[in-house]
Amino acid sequence: MTPPQSAKEAPPPRTETPRRRGYGAVMKFIRRLHMYLGLLVFPWVLLFGMSGALFNHPEIGRDIEQRDLSAAELATLTGMKPWDPEDIAQKVVAQLNAGSPGGYVLDSGAPRSFSGWPLLATPARSGGRHVLIVSLDGGGATVSTHAPEPKSDPPPFAGATVDLPGYKMAAVQEQVKELLPKLGIDAEAPLRAHPKAHPELRFRVRDANARTWNIVYDLSTGRVDGRPAGPGQLRFVELLEKLHTTHHFPIHGDMAWFFALFADITGITLIVWALSGLAMWWQMKPTRVLGALAITVAIAAAALVMRGTASEIQFGNVRGDGP
Structure with missing residues (x-):
């Protein structure tokens, strides 16, 4: 039996236009870039991902015992009762108006709420520390007991001060005090050393017992500190957090x-x-509708949360004291 003509002949291959070939090449490049960049930095993505989560969960990797106290328990033990933010705000406004002609009134459209951490701490007799975090409006609290920090032998020179007047930030400040005027820069006052930025000189020494010490010399105060050379003192989770917050070149x-x-x-x-x-998602036509819905929800949620958090962060005077 002779097969029909349509079964004998395969359909002719679809010819690709230069435009389609170019599009395919671009998408191939995007996929390769997506993959190889991920392979290049995957240790760093893991580092920042893990350490970022640790900031919100400080109990992970640390020996911390926690106990929650209800508002009733805290009131029974201490007599403390929840604070009313509305009442406190009214009292603050009344005091402001008593001392000035401002005529302030509470904005009825803005909520009254507490912010920050009502935190109290004290050393534990066995080492470590006890921490109490109070919910001012809820009336409850959390008591945390932190295990003692790892200790090492204190350096014999701890707290010593070495005065090298020519090698301190005060000397740099004196030498550059006329720099800005000479550069034609209008400044209100001479340059001053930043009170919180303390450059250091780091080096190692060996003592008479052949023990090696890491020395840190503070170029602002002249204070000498350090520790025995060798493994670091931080717990692994603390080291991850330090790495996460390390910035600037x-x-x-x-x-x-x-x-x-x-x-x-x-x-x-x-x-x-x-x-x-986004480019790879758009290339897969069956997923476009569901993907568009997911992107819409993601953008809306991100905008809502980011805007609200930004508003809380900037509620008060947040101007820094940096240079």
């Missing part, structure tokens, strides 16, 4: 410079992931 160049570099690359990668993910 150091002036004098060390391994932290490369850390800052990879932090930048990780940030760029996250942006590329977001944009390339």
Whole structure:
């Protein structure tokens, strides 16, 4: 039996236009970029992801015992009762109006609420510390007992001060006090050393017993401190948090410079992931409707949460005292 003509002949291959070939090449590049950037920085993504979660959950990786106290328990033990933010705000406004002609009234459209951490702490007799966090409006509290911190032998020179007048920030301040006027820059006052920025000189020494010490010399105060050379003193979770908050490219160049570099690359990668993910999603036509719905929900939720959090962060005077 002779097969029909349609079964004998395969359909002719679809010819690709130059435009379609170019589109395919671009999408291939995007997929490769998405993949290889992820492979390049996956340790850094893990680092920032894990350490970011640790900030919200400080009990992870630490020996902390917690006990919750209800409002009734706290009132029975201490006599403390919940505070009413409305009542306190009224009292504050009344005091302001008593001392000035401001004529202030509470804004009925803005809620009255507490912010910050009502935290009290004391050392534990066995080492460590006890921490009490109070809910001012709820009346309850949480008592936490933190285990003692790992200890090492204190350096014999701890607290010593070495005065080198020519090698202190005060000397730098004196030398550059006329710099801005000479550069034609209008300044209200001479340059001053920042009170919180303390550059350091770091080096190692060996004592008479051949023990090695890491020395830190504060170039602002002249104070000497340090610790025995060797493994660090921080717990693993604390080290992750320190790494997470390490930022800026150091002036004098060390391994932290490369850390800052990879932090930048990780940030760029996250942006590329977001944009390339959108491109790859759009390429898959069956998922466009559901994906568009997901993106809409994501943008709306992010806008709501970010705007609300930004409003809370900037509610008071948040101007810093940096240079």
